[in-house]
Amino acid sequence: MSKPVIFTISAVWDAEAAVWSGACDEIPAAADAPTLDELLDKASQIAMDLLPDNHPEIDPASLYLQITALREAERAAA
Numbered sequence: 001m002s003k004p005v006i007f008t009i010s011a012v013w014d015a016e017a018a019v020w021s022g023a024c025d026e027i028p029a030a031a032d033a034p035t036l037d038e039l040l041d042k043a044s045q046i047a048m049d050l051l052p053d054n055h056p057e058i059d060p061a062s063l064y065l066q067i068t069a070l071r072e073a074e075r076a077a078a
Contacts, residue, residue, distance in 0.1 A: 005067070012071075028054070
């Protein structure tokens, strides 16, 4: 197995649309999903589809995706 390659997906919660919006410059791609797990699934599919064209030197088995998620803090209900 090749050395692991990590691509970071930057995700932001859109409360109005009730979805996580994520983008990754290395792929390059963007996607929306209602949960972080679904966003990771979509990003993984996109990454595998685009990897041969954008990064032919990377072995797909060595690709890891990392999500950095940003969401506004909310006060706990009293």
